[in-house]
Amino acid sequence: MPSPDPNEASHKCPQGCCPSPFFNSPASQGELGKPRNSCAECRHRFATETASSIFPNTQFTNHESLPSLQDSFSEFIKVYPQYSETEQVDQVRAKEYSHLIASDHTCLDYIGIGLFSYSQLQRLDVSKTQDSSPSISKAPPEYSDFPLFSISSRTGNIKTLLLHGGPESAFESALRKRIMSFLNVSDNDYFMLFTANRTAAFKLVAESYPFQACRKLLTVYDHESEAIETMISSSEKRGAKAMSAEFKWSRLRIQSAKLRKMIAGRRKKKKKRGLFVFPIHSRVTGARYPYLWMSIAQENGWHVLVDACALGPKEMDSFGLSLFRPDFIICPFYKVFGENPSGFGCLFVKKSVISILEDSSSAGIVNLVAERQPFQVSDDSSGTDIKLEKKPSRLQEELASSSSFFSKITKVGESSGLQRTKAPEESKSPKSSASEEMHDAIESQQERKAKDGEDEYLDIECRCLDQVDLLGPILITNRARYLINWLVNSLLKLKHPKTEGVPLVKIYGPKIKFDRGPALAFNVFDWKGEKVEPVLVQRLADRSNISLSYGFLHHIWFADKYAEEKRRVQHTKESRGQEGNKKYRDNLGITVVTAALGFLANFEDMHKLWAFVARFLDADFVEKERWRYTALNQKTIEI
Template structure:
């Protein structure tokens, strides 16, 4: 029987080599079966794969073609009053991108859960949304008494953060030992990791106060002392990366950056390959910090750069803060697992930016971290129950539930005090003693949530020396905390994070398609604005980075120019946008490389001046590292998964107002007449 099968398959292969014979094969012969044997797949599968690849390429080409030629075809707008009305613009938009019409579920979610977004266009949020506006503003039950400890009810404002003093390595090994923190903190971490498809048996999640502290904490904890390097891939000035670079440089690291080719702002591949291969190999080259997309220009980068870095002996830190809510749920990241991942989370999109950052540490990469004493004071936080207020009592007794500690052991002679104060303000009163530390919490009338700091009372009057590593005694502390965490384990409560639920319900493909359509329409629309009667035909808007492109990110970097060709100051554009209920940001593009073809355009660069919005490094000081003293100050708009076409249209209509040569002056006088602060040009 096997001989017959082999002969048949060989004859099938010979037939496949002849185009005529191959076409004569019936469609159902994809699965070949002889009597008494299992089906055998013939080689037509290879042809099917080729067909799928061609179809995908064709789809990408058709998308770009529709965006470039089907949107506002032949139109040039020289007056903001000549713009098409919103319904007309939307009809043309949907005609060019028919797939957008199939994504109406996102609009339904926005109408039901985020009605505040209709009043203000929020294009300044990057990160992941935990809760919905409707969920955060739901009616609260009476807070005159704390709910039972076993209650599963979880009411706004849900949680606060409390600072704690511990090293990153110790936190990864132990987690949160306090039972109260474990209840809410563990529940939120589990929910986040489930949404991001990050496996708990592969990564540990450490919460930090914000993105900047996460980067600085990683720099202070990573083993840079052996002369390793820090290589970052950013086309803009980042406060978080600047803080990381300062810490790494102080600890002896060689800090370098990738460069980006003008005008597309793509990675200069030859330069980056050279930098990845440079330096020591034994023991690793250092830390490679890589975002998959620029939060400023919308340029996207290939996953394979992470693989190349791993192969060259680098540890890889993925900056996922600029990614969309579901962008971590991709096939590429399932194959290439970075050593560290940084994400940031806020409570409500467009209203409450408070929250925290998540630093995910791959457990197999733990050896790359040291127990840094300095890192204890940087900003590791616990997630604790939120303060609840009562008009009758001033604050709710639920405050007492925000500190629950493990079962206490007998105190030892080498007790260490831990002072607990609020992450937002004042003290709590409660004292607990463990074998190696004292937990202290004081409560004042303002009812603040706890901030945890570890104070060394044995040496230096409680002030930590500037040393790179902790003492060996911390190993015993780590082991003891791990045991206490096991003793204090409790069932993890379930939490409802509707923001994450909504992103999960839409999924990666729907969110990506939606933002792809809107961002490319906005690029085209911006380029259609031109000053009237300008001899040189000045465009009103210059877009930096990728233009119309299938895989561009949902961020846009641009500048507005007046009829003389002079740039309108980006901070001024930002302020005027805010007064028109549109939130934007400013940024500083940097590390720009010009080929010989574009060498004449180098004059677009400007020297960074300390104090420029978006152009500051850590501490507000200007540095001249990796060409960072030269760049371009720009306006930035970032779309989120809840952004819709109307948001993009309202931004376009606002920017079009600058076609009026007197627009800025009119705004100045209008706000002066309203007794508001004038805008200085």
């Protein structure tokens, strides 16, 4: 790849909106041949060139006609050459999450952020012998199923806990500091509570927020959420008036005029109106929402709760926390990606808001109880107040000593079998090498820890958080952007045979878009136009070793021109109530299949999902699968 022209550098978008060579094509220049430097133009070009460059003028009507993984990747890398710069993620996946390769498992059902890597669950039993002969080999790895920690209920009053704190183990204190550092949240401004899960965090806010004085609850969700439903129910019992934003069919963008009206209200006085719950982007459709809504709400006297549950790793770094300073933040963590979805929720409360909260039960707040630790413990340690030796983490040692960990790939990857392109030759300056930069970063991190006294009692090794920190938000975001847009484009290329191009897949929310989130909501339709039930798609995908989820889209607003489509696509989740009943209207929506891309997702995952969905082009696919399942003496899937 030739070096870029220095004269072109000044024309590049500062936000990295122009990641591919086709953005420098003549078509992207003005009439006088001068490059446009508009971010909006770059983002538009990204979408249009993605659509025209991936399988151009092609429709796939037979699952057997799909290009191979190798051929698809070759075309993918031509459109997104910068994807090769994210090879570090594949290195991490192969080294730290070997179970994904061993089981050939594609995990597209994880929302949130992992704490630990799968390699931390490994325990290597070394034979105790004084014989140092080279012929003596180590025992094979054994996998331990210890959960790293467990949770226990914490009693008391939430306001008291927020104002005065309470006893906590060294384990909890260390993990709290690690998480707040990872999310870039200052303990000078916020107090953090561990909760049993995401739902418990929302319920705690609902039961302590002063709805008697600030009566309104306004939420912005295009999908049904157990946590939000629980919050609404608890709030209404305490006198709140619950409202919801609506989303325009068919791209599911926020119905701006109505939301602005609900935020502004009728009163002109600067009085606190209530609680505005804002999710940044949809964890189901991948739609991103302008941060401006938080500012508008704050200007109109609302307290703001930011739901960061759908944010990818490190997105908190770029989401402008210091600018908007929400009153509450909720974010979940799970233990190990692809292995252990259990974990906890984190509730951040701005300290200046604690005084307005009302006394309520602390049900849902938990203590974290350390069990068998994946780090070195001194001989005199006991219980959860563990004192550890001060030593670099295993991950830090490995990264510092590995000169190839962050090197550019120049050969075929062993795990995926995909041909990667060679990256430009790296600088030979010792200070600019990846290993030197990594070593400096690790030393700096250790110095900060020592300065803050974090190592005095406990140094928890959260390898997943460490990996994300080292990879950085730009690399992770760009990688997900390339993958999700390729997948969207490829799914839209699937058409039923002999039906004049009837699409196999309907995608809800944003299609190909530069700033869409790494989540996708879709449905599969047969050649007659009838929807294949999402739960059936999920179960068949699971049989192909692909983990998907399903959800329910609601609060959809249809313009008059979509009246017929409104009657056709919506249905009630539960068959109850009358058409004029509010509960009936709230139950109207669309069940969908959902896929979510974690930071470890790779192109092979996308191609595998695409190939699976393409099998529905066979009109007899479902019947064949039912017969095969029954023939194997297994329980029949109910449709």
